[in-house]
Amino acid sequence: MAAERSTFAHAVRRAVRSVPAGRVTTYGRVAEAAGRPGAARAAGAVLRALPEGTNVPWWRVVDRRGEITIPRSGHADALQRALLEAEGVRLSDAGRIELERYGWSQHEGSDD
DNA sequence: CGTATGACGAGCC
């Protein structure tokens, strides 16, 4: 069986899994939490490689502007928005999330 | 082992 050769991917998945429902974080935060500040792009690659039946709430990760950066080519972008709204996260008409309100940091324990 | 790629981020206009 394939063992975790990439500690990075493992750390990213774990970090995303720690994001509570109704909250969102950014790729940059995830990368930082994974121990690789600046590797936001690489963090996105990890989420992008996730299987369908994953236990990782990848939809709670958006870019620093609070917007979904998944290409419109597929349906994953619409799925992310739907899942977020289902959790109570409100998106603006431009499809942007208010990070000041829904943003979550690993350091923050309270939700308010 | 060098090149290309991408679900990013910061800077600029």
Next chain:
DNA sequence: AGGCTCGCCATAC
């Protein structure tokens, strides 16, 4: 606000 360029990093080939 929105759009572009450049820099960073892990992966695929």
